Amino acid sequence: MNIVLIEETDFIGPHRVLLQERQARHVIKVLRAKVGDRIKTGLVNGKTGDGLICAVSDFRVELEVELTDPAPEALPITLLLALPRPKVFKRVLSAAVTMGVKKIFIFNTWRVDKSYWQTPLLRDDKLNEICLLALEQAVDTKLPEITLKPLFRPFVEDEVPNLARRHENTWLLHPHSGPAAGIKYAPLNSALIAIGPEGGFISFEVEMLKKAGLKQFSLGSRILRVEQAVPAALAPFLLSTTL
Protein backbone atom coordinates (compact mmCIF):
# COMPACT_ATOMS: atom_id res chain seq x y z
CA MET A 1 0.00 0.00 0.00
CA ASN A 2 1.70 3.16 -1.23
CA ILE A 3 -1.24 5.44 -0.48
CA VAL A 4 -4.06 5.14 2.07
CA LEU A 5 -7.35 5.45 0.19
CA ILE A 6 -10.22 6.83 2.22
CA GLU A 7 -13.92 7.17 1.48
CA GLU A 8 -16.32 9.98 2.37
CA THR A 9 -17.77 7.73 5.08
CA ASP A 10 -14.39 7.56 6.86
CA PHE A 11 -14.57 11.25 7.80
CA ILE A 12 -15.33 11.99 11.46
CA GLY A 13 -14.66 15.73 11.18
CA PRO A 14 -14.09 18.28 8.39
CA HIS A 15 -10.52 17.11 7.86
CA ARG A 16 -10.43 14.24 10.33
CA VAL A 17 -10.52 10.62 9.16
CA LEU A 18 -10.76 7.35 11.08
CA LEU A 19 -8.97 4.31 9.63
CA GLN A 20 -9.98 0.87 10.84
CA GLU A 21 -9.36 -2.77 10.05
CA ARG A 22 -6.99 -3.60 7.16
CA GLN A 23 -5.81 -0.05 6.62
CA ALA A 24 -5.27 0.69 10.32
CA ARG A 25 -3.40 -2.59 10.75
CA HIS A 26 -1.21 -1.79 7.75
CA VAL A 27 -0.40 1.70 9.02
CA ILE A 28 0.44 0.37 12.48
CA LYS A 29 2.18 -2.91 11.66
CA VAL A 30 3.78 -2.45 8.25
CA LEU A 31 4.42 1.28 8.01
CA ARG A 32 4.99 1.44 11.79
CA ALA A 33 3.69 4.99 11.68
CA LYS A 34 3.41 6.97 14.92
CA VAL A 35 1.54 10.09 16.01
CA GLY A 36 3.10 13.02 14.17
CA ASP A 37 4.09 11.01 11.07
CA ARG A 38 2.68 11.93 7.68
CA ILE A 39 1.44 9.32 5.26
CA LYS A 40 0.34 9.66 1.66
CA THR A 41 -3.48 9.72 1.58
CA GLY A 42 -6.12 9.98 -1.12
CA LEU A 43 -9.88 10.15 -1.40
CA VAL A 44 -11.37 7.42 -3.61
CA ASN A 45 -12.16 9.11 -6.96
CA GLY A 46 -10.74 12.35 -5.54
CA LYS A 47 -7.53 14.15 -4.70
CA THR A 48 -4.34 12.99 -3.03
CA GLY A 49 -2.25 14.59 -0.32
CA ASP A 50 -0.99 14.19 3.20
CA GLY A 51 -2.45 12.50 6.25
CA LEU A 52 -1.03 13.58 9.60
CA ILE A 53 -1.39 10.84 12.18
CA CYS A 54 -3.13 12.34 15.24
CA ALA A 55 -4.08 9.28 17.25
CA VAL A 56 -3.24 5.59 17.23
CA SER A 57 -4.98 3.01 19.38
CA ASP A 58 -5.68 -0.72 18.98
CA PHE A 59 -6.27 -1.00 15.24
CA ARG A 60 -7.69 2.50 14.92
CA VAL A 61 -5.78 5.38 13.40
CA GLU A 62 -6.95 8.99 13.19
CA LEU A 63 -5.63 11.20 10.43
CA GLU A 64 -5.86 14.94 9.77
CA VAL A 65 -5.91 15.07 5.99
CA GLU A 66 -5.08 17.76 3.48
CA LEU A 67 -5.89 16.61 -0.03
CA THR A 68 -4.84 19.10 -2.67
CA ASP A 69 -3.12 17.21 -5.50
CA PRO A 70 -4.84 15.69 -8.51
CA ALA A 71 -4.76 11.95 -9.05
CA PRO A 72 -2.30 10.82 -11.74
CA GLU A 73 -3.46 10.93 -15.32
CA ALA A 74 -5.39 7.90 -16.57
CA LEU A 75 -4.10 5.83 -19.47
CA PRO A 76 -6.12 6.61 -22.61
CA ILE A 77 -6.99 2.95 -22.95
CA THR A 78 -10.14 0.90 -23.15
CA LEU A 79 -9.33 -2.73 -22.42
CA LEU A 80 -11.43 -5.61 -23.76
CA LEU A 81 -10.41 -8.64 -21.74
CA ALA A 82 -11.69 -12.16 -22.40
CA LEU A 83 -12.39 -13.58 -18.94
CA PRO A 84 -9.43 -15.75 -17.83
CA ARG A 85 -9.38 -18.29 -14.96
CA PRO A 86 -10.31 -16.52 -11.69
CA LYS A 87 -6.75 -16.64 -10.30
CA VAL A 88 -5.36 -15.11 -13.48
CA PHE A 89 -8.26 -12.67 -13.78
CA LYS A 90 -7.42 -11.21 -10.39
CA ARG A 91 -3.78 -10.66 -11.37
CA VAL A 92 -4.63 -9.25 -14.79
CA LEU A 93 -7.25 -6.86 -13.44
CA SER A 94 -4.79 -5.73 -10.75
CA ALA A 95 -2.13 -5.11 -13.37
CA ALA A 96 -4.45 -3.12 -15.63
CA VAL A 97 -5.72 -0.96 -12.76
CA THR A 98 -2.25 -0.44 -11.27
CA MET A 99 -1.02 0.64 -14.68
CA GLY A 100 -3.84 3.21 -14.99
CA VAL A 101 -6.55 1.71 -17.20
CA LYS A 102 -9.97 3.21 -16.35
CA LYS A 103 -12.31 1.49 -18.78
CA ILE A 104 -12.47 -2.29 -18.85
CA PHE A 105 -14.90 -4.65 -20.53
CA ILE A 106 -14.74 -8.29 -19.43
CA PHE A 107 -16.21 -10.39 -22.23
CA ASN A 108 -16.95 -13.95 -23.18
CA THR A 109 -15.36 -16.01 -25.95
CA TRP A 110 -15.42 -19.64 -27.06
CA ARG A 111 -12.42 -20.62 -24.96
CA VAL A 112 -13.68 -18.96 -21.77
CA ASP A 113 -14.88 -21.78 -19.54
CA LYS A 114 -18.51 -21.16 -18.57
CA SER A 115 -17.68 -21.78 -14.91
CA TYR A 116 -15.45 -18.70 -14.82
CA TRP A 117 -18.54 -16.49 -14.99
CA GLN A 118 -19.63 -17.90 -11.62
CA THR A 119 -16.54 -16.70 -9.75
CA PRO A 120 -17.34 -14.46 -6.77
CA LEU A 121 -14.50 -12.21 -7.99
CA LEU A 122 -16.95 -10.75 -10.52
CA ARG A 123 -19.29 -9.49 -7.80
CA ASP A 124 -19.26 -5.71 -7.40
CA ASP A 125 -17.81 -5.81 -3.89
CA LYS A 126 -14.95 -8.11 -4.93
CA LEU A 127 -14.16 -6.13 -8.07
CA ASN A 128 -14.12 -3.01 -5.93
CA GLU A 129 -11.73 -4.61 -3.45
CA ILE A 130 -9.29 -5.76 -6.16
CA CYS A 131 -9.38 -2.29 -7.73
CA LEU A 132 -8.83 -0.43 -4.44
CA LEU A 133 -5.78 -2.57 -3.64
CA ALA A 134 -4.42 -1.95 -7.12
CA LEU A 135 -4.95 1.81 -6.75
CA GLU A 136 -3.22 1.76 -3.35
CA GLN A 137 -0.29 0.09 -5.07
CA ALA A 138 -0.23 2.62 -7.90
CA VAL A 139 -0.76 5.77 -5.77
CA ASP A 140 -3.94 6.55 -7.67
CA THR A 141 -7.49 7.26 -6.52
CA LYS A 142 -9.73 6.83 -9.51
CA LEU A 143 -11.66 3.58 -9.74
CA PRO A 144 -12.04 2.08 -13.21
CA GLU A 145 -15.37 1.44 -14.83
CA ILE A 146 -15.78 -2.32 -15.30
CA THR A 147 -18.52 -3.80 -17.46
CA LEU A 148 -19.28 -7.50 -17.79
CA LYS A 149 -20.28 -8.77 -21.23
CA PRO A 150 -21.17 -12.46 -20.95
CA LEU A 151 -22.46 -12.63 -24.55
CA PHE A 152 -19.79 -12.35 -27.23
CA ARG A 153 -21.81 -11.68 -30.32
CA PRO A 154 -24.08 -8.80 -29.30
CA PHE A 155 -21.13 -7.14 -27.57
CA VAL A 156 -18.81 -7.39 -30.56
CA GLU A 157 -21.46 -6.61 -33.17
CA ASP A 158 -23.33 -3.82 -31.41
CA GLU A 159 -20.88 -2.14 -29.05
CA VAL A 160 -17.29 -2.72 -30.18
CA PRO A 161 -17.71 -0.81 -33.48
CA ASN A 162 -18.63 2.34 -31.53
CA LEU A 163 -15.72 1.84 -29.13
CA ALA A 164 -13.38 1.33 -32.09
CA ARG A 165 -14.48 4.60 -33.67
CA ARG A 166 -13.70 6.50 -30.50
CA HIS A 167 -10.04 5.36 -30.27
CA GLU A 168 -7.13 6.27 -32.47
CA ASN A 169 -5.54 2.82 -32.23
CA THR A 170 -7.46 -0.44 -32.16
CA TRP A 171 -5.34 -3.45 -31.30
CA LEU A 172 -6.42 -7.03 -31.37
CA LEU A 173 -3.65 -8.91 -29.56
CA HIS A 174 -3.43 -12.32 -31.09
CA PRO A 175 -0.28 -14.41 -30.90
CA HIS A 176 -0.57 -16.48 -34.08
CA SER A 177 -0.95 -13.48 -36.30
CA GLY A 178 2.03 -13.92 -38.59
CA PRO A 179 3.47 -10.64 -39.83
CA ALA A 180 2.34 -8.19 -37.20
CA ALA A 181 0.72 -4.87 -37.74
CA GLY A 182 3.44 -2.86 -36.03
CA ILE A 183 2.81 -0.88 -32.90
CA LYS A 184 3.92 2.65 -33.59
CA TYR A 185 5.57 4.18 -30.58
CA ALA A 186 5.36 7.78 -29.44
CA PRO A 187 3.26 9.73 -29.64
CA LEU A 188 0.56 7.25 -28.76
CA ASN A 189 -2.90 8.57 -28.20
CA SER A 190 -5.94 6.55 -27.26
CA ALA A 191 -6.21 2.82 -27.86
CA LEU A 192 -8.81 0.11 -27.71
CA ILE A 193 -6.96 -3.11 -26.83
CA ALA A 194 -8.57 -6.55 -27.02
CA ILE A 195 -6.85 -9.52 -25.37
CA GLY A 196 -8.00 -13.08 -25.84
CA PRO A 197 -8.47 -15.83 -23.28
CA GLU A 198 -5.89 -18.44 -22.32
CA GLY A 199 -5.68 -20.49 -25.50
CA GLY A 200 -6.48 -17.47 -27.65
CA PHE A 201 -9.38 -16.33 -29.77
CA ILE A 202 -10.80 -18.76 -32.33
CA SER A 203 -10.66 -17.66 -35.99
CA PHE A 204 -14.34 -16.75 -36.09
CA GLU A 205 -13.82 -14.37 -33.18
CA VAL A 206 -10.76 -12.83 -34.80
CA GLU A 207 -12.80 -12.18 -37.93
CA MET A 208 -15.71 -10.71 -35.96
CA LEU A 209 -13.40 -8.39 -34.01
CA LYS A 210 -11.69 -7.25 -37.19
CA LYS A 211 -15.07 -6.57 -38.76
CA ALA A 212 -15.87 -4.49 -35.67
CA GLY A 213 -12.88 -2.29 -36.48
CA LEU A 214 -9.91 -3.80 -34.66
CA LYS A 215 -6.53 -4.38 -36.27
CA GLN A 216 -4.65 -7.55 -35.53
CA PHE A 217 -1.18 -7.27 -34.05
CA SER A 218 1.18 -9.38 -32.03
CA LEU A 219 3.87 -8.74 -29.44
CA GLY A 220 6.38 -10.80 -31.40
CA SER A 221 6.68 -14.46 -32.28
CA ARG A 222 6.53 -15.70 -28.70
CA ILE A 223 3.18 -16.70 -27.24
CA LEU A 224 2.78 -14.77 -24.00
CA ARG A 225 0.46 -15.56 -21.14
CA VAL A 226 -2.43 -13.15 -20.63
CA GLU A 227 -0.84 -11.78 -17.46
CA GLN A 228 2.35 -11.01 -19.39
CA ALA A 229 0.65 -9.66 -22.51
CA VAL A 230 -1.42 -7.07 -20.62
CA PRO A 231 1.50 -5.22 -18.96
CA ALA A 232 3.51 -5.53 -22.18
CA ALA A 233 0.72 -4.01 -24.28
CA LEU A 234 0.16 -1.17 -21.81
CA ALA A 235 3.86 -0.32 -21.41
CA PRO A 236 4.15 2.04 -24.41
CA PHE A 237 1.36 4.17 -22.96
CA LEU A 238 2.98 4.43 -19.54
CA LEU A 239 5.97 5.85 -21.27
CA SER A 240 4.17 8.22 -23.57
CA THR A 241 2.16 9.78 -20.74
CA THR A 242 5.19 10.56 -18.63
CA LEU A 243 8.24 11.26 -20.75
Next chain:
Amino acid sequence: MNIVLIEETDFIGPHRVLLQERQARHVIKVLRAKVGDRIKTGLVNGKTGDGLICAVSDFRVELEVELTDPAPEALPITLLLALPRPKVFKRVLSAAVTMGVKKIFIFNTWRVDKSYWQTPLLRDDKLNEICLLALEQAVDTKLPEITLKPLFRPFVEDEVPNLARRHENTWLLHPHSGPAAGIKYAPLNSALIAIGPEGGFISFEVEMLKKAGLKQFSLGSRILRVEQAVPAALAPFLLSTTL
Protein backbone atom coordinates in the same frame (compact mmCIF):
# COMPACT_ATOMS: atom_id res chain seq x y z
CA MET B 1 2.25 -25.91 -23.83
CA ASN B 2 2.65 -24.52 -27.35
CA ILE B 3 5.64 -26.70 -28.21
CA VAL B 4 6.75 -30.11 -26.91
CA LEU B 5 10.33 -29.78 -25.70
CA ILE B 6 12.36 -32.96 -25.85
CA GLU B 7 15.82 -33.83 -24.57
CA GLU B 8 18.53 -35.98 -26.16
CA THR B 9 17.65 -38.74 -23.67
CA ASP B 10 14.09 -38.93 -25.03
CA PHE B 11 15.32 -40.35 -28.36
CA ILE B 12 14.69 -44.06 -28.92
CA GLY B 13 15.78 -44.03 -32.57
CA PRO B 14 17.52 -41.61 -34.96
CA HIS B 15 14.34 -39.53 -35.36
CA ARG B 16 12.08 -41.34 -32.94
CA VAL B 17 11.19 -39.87 -29.55
CA LEU B 18 9.27 -41.27 -26.60
CA LEU B 19 7.21 -38.84 -24.53
CA GLN B 20 6.15 -39.89 -21.07
CA GLU B 21 4.52 -38.44 -17.96
CA ARG B 22 3.49 -34.77 -18.04
CA GLN B 23 4.18 -34.27 -21.73
CA ALA B 24 2.48 -37.48 -22.83
CA ARG B 25 -0.54 -36.69 -20.66
CA HIS B 26 -0.72 -33.20 -22.14
CA VAL B 27 -0.53 -34.47 -25.71
CA ILE B 28 -3.21 -37.09 -25.05
CA LYS B 29 -5.58 -35.21 -22.75
CA VAL B 30 -5.28 -31.54 -23.64
CA LEU B 31 -4.19 -31.54 -27.29
CA ARG B 32 -6.20 -34.76 -27.88
CA ALA B 33 -3.67 -35.63 -30.55
CA LYS B 34 -4.01 -38.93 -32.41
CA VAL B 35 -1.71 -41.09 -34.51
CA GLY B 36 -1.00 -39.18 -37.72
CA ASP B 37 -1.31 -35.71 -36.14
CA ARG B 38 1.62 -33.34 -36.19
CA ILE B 39 2.61 -31.31 -33.17
CA LYS B 40 5.16 -28.54 -32.81
CA THR B 41 8.31 -30.02 -31.28
CA GLY B 42 11.71 -28.69 -30.25
CA LEU B 43 14.95 -29.98 -28.80
CA VAL B 44 16.00 -28.23 -25.58
CA ASN B 45 18.72 -25.74 -26.59
CA GLY B 46 18.29 -26.87 -30.20
CA LYS B 47 16.05 -26.56 -33.22
CA THR B 48 12.30 -26.64 -33.63
CA GLY B 49 10.10 -28.44 -36.09
CA ASP B 50 7.43 -31.06 -36.45
CA GLY B 51 6.64 -34.20 -34.49
CA LEU B 52 4.49 -36.79 -36.24
CA ILE B 53 2.59 -38.92 -33.76
CA CYS B 54 3.33 -42.60 -34.55
CA ALA B 55 2.00 -44.37 -31.49
CA VAL B 56 -0.15 -43.55 -28.50
CA SER B 57 -0.69 -45.85 -25.55
CA ASP B 58 -1.45 -45.28 -21.87
CA PHE B 59 0.50 -42.12 -21.17
CA ARG B 60 3.20 -42.86 -23.72
CA VAL B 61 3.45 -41.08 -27.04
CA GLU B 62 5.93 -41.86 -29.81
CA LEU B 63 6.93 -39.11 -32.22
CA GLU B 64 8.89 -39.08 -35.46
CA VAL B 65 10.59 -35.70 -35.34
CA GLU B 66 12.05 -33.43 -37.99
CA LEU B 67 13.73 -30.44 -36.40
CA THR B 68 14.99 -27.95 -38.95
CA ASP B 69 14.03 -24.45 -37.82
CA PRO B 70 16.10 -22.22 -35.55
CA ALA B 71 14.73 -21.22 -32.15
CA PRO B 72 13.41 -17.64 -32.03
CA GLU B 73 15.91 -14.87 -31.45
CA ALA B 74 16.78 -14.13 -27.83
CA LEU B 75 16.13 -10.72 -26.33
CA PRO B 76 19.41 -8.81 -26.02
CA ILE B 77 18.79 -8.35 -22.31
CA THR B 78 20.60 -9.17 -19.12
CA LEU B 79 18.17 -9.02 -16.21
CA LEU B 80 19.29 -8.28 -12.65
CA LEU B 81 16.39 -9.29 -10.44
CA ALA B 82 16.29 -8.74 -6.68
CA LEU B 83 14.84 -11.96 -5.28
CA PRO B 84 11.10 -11.49 -4.61
CA ARG B 85 8.83 -13.73 -2.50
CA PRO B 86 8.92 -17.30 -3.89
CA LYS B 87 5.39 -17.10 -5.34
CA VAL B 88 6.22 -13.87 -7.14
CA PHE B 89 9.67 -15.10 -8.11
CA LYS B 90 8.16 -18.00 -9.99
CA ARG B 91 5.83 -15.73 -11.94
CA VAL B 92 8.53 -13.17 -12.70
CA LEU B 93 11.05 -15.76 -13.83
CA SER B 94 8.38 -17.36 -16.04
CA ALA B 95 7.56 -14.00 -17.57
CA ALA B 96 11.20 -13.14 -18.27
CA VAL B 97 11.89 -16.54 -19.86
CA THR B 98 8.65 -16.56 -21.87
CA MET B 99 9.52 -13.11 -23.17
CA GLY B 100 12.96 -14.31 -24.30
CA VAL B 101 15.52 -13.22 -21.69
CA LYS B 102 18.54 -15.56 -21.65
CA LYS B 103 20.77 -14.09 -18.97
CA ILE B 104 19.41 -13.58 -15.47
CA PHE B 105 21.15 -12.72 -12.22
CA ILE B 106 19.09 -13.16 -9.05
CA PHE B 107 20.61 -10.94 -6.39
CA ASN B 108 20.18 -9.92 -2.81
CA THR B 109 19.22 -6.49 -1.46
CA TRP B 110 18.30 -5.02 1.93
CA ARG B 111 14.57 -5.57 1.44
CA VAL B 112 14.92 -9.21 0.29
CA ASP B 113 13.82 -11.34 3.22
CA LYS B 114 16.63 -13.75 4.15
CA SER B 115 14.18 -16.66 4.17
CA TYR B 116 13.56 -16.25 0.42
CA TRP B 117 17.01 -17.64 -0.28
CA GLN B 118 15.91 -20.94 1.27
CA THR B 119 13.11 -21.56 -1.21
CA PRO B 120 13.40 -24.88 -3.08
CA LEU B 121 12.50 -22.92 -6.22
CA LEU B 122 16.14 -21.80 -6.39
CA ARG B 123 17.41 -25.38 -6.69
CA ASP B 124 18.74 -26.24 -10.16
CA ASP B 125 16.04 -28.82 -10.86
CA LYS B 126 13.23 -26.43 -9.92
CA LEU B 127 14.70 -23.52 -11.88
CA ASN B 128 15.02 -25.85 -14.84
CA GLU B 129 11.39 -26.92 -14.53
CA ILE B 130 10.09 -23.33 -14.36
CA CYS B 131 12.21 -22.41 -17.38
CA LEU B 132 11.12 -25.40 -19.48
CA LEU B 133 7.45 -24.63 -18.87
CA ALA B 134 8.07 -21.00 -19.81
CA LEU B 135 9.85 -22.04 -23.03
CA GLU B 136 6.99 -24.43 -23.88
CA GLN B 137 4.64 -21.46 -23.50
CA ALA B 138 6.82 -19.20 -25.67
CA VAL B 139 7.61 -21.76 -28.41
CA ASP B 140 11.31 -21.43 -27.68
CA THR B 141 13.99 -24.01 -26.90
CA LYS B 142 16.92 -22.16 -25.40
CA LEU B 143 17.27 -22.29 -21.63
CA PRO B 144 18.45 -19.11 -19.93
CA GLU B 145 21.58 -18.90 -17.84
CA ILE B 146 20.59 -18.12 -14.26
CA THR B 147 23.13 -17.08 -11.65
CA LEU B 148 22.40 -16.59 -7.94
CA LYS B 149 24.16 -13.72 -6.19
CA PRO B 150 23.28 -13.85 -2.50
CA LEU B 151 25.77 -11.08 -1.59
CA PHE B 152 24.84 -7.59 -2.83
CA ARG B 153 28.05 -5.70 -2.42
CA PRO B 154 30.63 -7.93 -4.13
CA PHE B 155 28.17 -8.52 -6.98
CA VAL B 156 27.45 -4.83 -7.56
CA GLU B 157 31.01 -3.66 -7.01
CA ASP B 158 32.91 -6.38 -8.85
CA GLU B 159 30.59 -7.75 -11.53
CA VAL B 160 27.93 -5.20 -12.46
CA PRO B 161 30.41 -2.63 -13.84
CA ASN B 162 31.60 -5.21 -16.40
CA LEU B 163 28.04 -6.12 -17.30
CA ALA B 164 27.16 -2.43 -17.67
CA ARG B 165 30.03 -1.86 -20.09
CA ARG B 166 28.83 -4.69 -22.29
CA HIS B 167 25.30 -3.26 -22.80
CA GLU B 168 24.23 -0.24 -24.74
CA ASN B 169 21.44 0.66 -22.30
CA THR B 170 21.67 0.25 -18.54
CA TRP B 171 18.39 0.73 -16.74
CA LEU B 172 17.86 0.83 -13.04
CA LEU B 173 14.09 0.57 -12.60
CA HIS B 174 13.18 2.50 -9.51
CA PRO B 175 9.69 3.85 -8.96
CA HIS B 176 10.41 6.87 -6.79
CA SER B 177 12.86 8.35 -9.21
CA GLY B 178 11.23 11.69 -9.93
CA PRO B 179 11.87 12.92 -13.44
CA ALA B 180 12.64 9.78 -15.38
CA ALA B 181 15.52 9.23 -17.68
CA GLY B 182 13.40 8.50 -20.72
CA ILE B 183 13.40 5.14 -22.41
CA LYS B 184 14.18 5.74 -26.03
CA TYR B 185 12.21 3.46 -28.30
CA ALA B 186 13.38 1.88 -31.51
CA PRO B 187 15.95 0.92 -32.40
CA LEU B 188 16.81 -0.61 -29.05
CA ASN B 189 19.92 -2.69 -28.84
CA SER B 190 21.19 -4.49 -25.79
CA ALA B 191 20.17 -3.57 -22.26
CA LEU B 192 21.12 -4.40 -18.71
CA ILE B 193 17.95 -4.01 -16.62
CA ALA B 194 17.94 -4.04 -12.82
CA ILE B 195 14.67 -4.43 -10.95
CA GLY B 196 14.39 -3.99 -7.18
CA PRO B 197 12.58 -6.14 -4.65
CA GLU B 198 9.04 -5.63 -3.43
CA GLY B 199 9.36 -2.38 -1.46
CA GLY B 200 12.13 -1.17 -3.76
CA PHE B 201 15.84 -0.56 -3.46
CA ILE B 202 17.12 1.50 -0.53
CA SER B 203 18.97 4.74 -1.38
CA PHE B 204 22.36 3.22 -0.67
CA GLU B 205 21.68 0.47 -3.19
CA VAL B 206 20.49 2.96 -5.79
CA GLU B 207 23.73 4.90 -5.35
CA MET B 208 25.86 1.73 -5.58
CA LEU B 209 24.09 0.60 -8.75
CA LYS B 210 24.50 4.02 -10.33
CA LYS B 211 28.18 3.98 -9.43
CA ALA B 212 28.36 0.58 -11.14
CA GLY B 213 27.16 2.22 -14.37
CA LEU B 214 23.36 1.97 -14.32
CA LYS B 215 21.06 4.87 -15.13
CA GLN B 216 17.96 5.39 -13.09
CA PHE B 217 14.62 5.41 -14.87
CA SER B 218 11.00 4.83 -14.06
CA LEU B 219 7.99 3.48 -15.92
CA GLY B 220 5.93 6.54 -15.00
CA SER B 221 4.57 7.94 -11.77
CA ARG B 222 2.69 4.79 -10.79
CA ILE B 223 4.41 2.25 -8.54
CA LEU B 224 4.14 -1.10 -10.28
CA ARG B 225 4.51 -4.52 -8.75
CA VAL B 226 7.62 -6.47 -9.76
CA GLU B 227 5.54 -8.89 -11.84
CA GLN B 228 4.07 -5.95 -13.77
CA ALA B 229 7.30 -3.99 -14.12
CA VAL B 230 9.24 -6.87 -15.70
CA PRO B 231 6.91 -7.45 -18.70
CA ALA B 232 6.50 -3.67 -19.08
CA ALA B 233 10.26 -3.10 -19.17
CA LEU B 234 10.82 -5.94 -21.64
CA ALA B 235 8.00 -4.91 -23.99
CA PRO B 236 9.98 -2.39 -26.08
CA PHE B 237 12.48 -5.14 -26.92
CA LEU B 238 9.82 -7.60 -28.01
CA LEU B 239 8.69 -5.02 -30.47
CA SER B 240 12.09 -4.00 -31.75
CA THR B 241 13.10 -7.58 -32.45
CA THR B 242 10.06 -8.31 -34.57
CA LEU B 243 8.84 -5.23 -36.38
